[in-house]
Amino acid sequence: MLWLAFGLPSGSEWFWIFVVVFLLFGAKKLPELARGVGKALGEFHKAREDFEREMHHSLREPEVGTSSASTAQSSPAPSAPMASPDGAVPRGGEKSS
Secondary structure (H helix, E strand, O other): OHHHHHOOOOHHHHHHHHHHHHHHHHHHHHHHHHHHHHHHHHHHHHHHHHHHHHHHHHHHHHHHOOOHHHHHHHOOOOOOOOOOOOOOOOOOOOOOO
């Protein structure tokens, strides 16, 4: 957040940043680096769109009045192991008496 106080790089600063990156990675690695950054940004954009679509869908669902919530509640819930009076919970195959 501190770098925002100084502002974004201007034209000449971008030039020096590119020179340093070019010297660090070399001419052969720059296309691979740019391709990786492009794929990462594409995946981020796709994930953001999916998230926004899901949020809009979940917000619209109660307005439409679909009965998906009632069908989800009608399915039987899995039974959890019951604790015995002394507080011990039986393990997988054991049955409590």
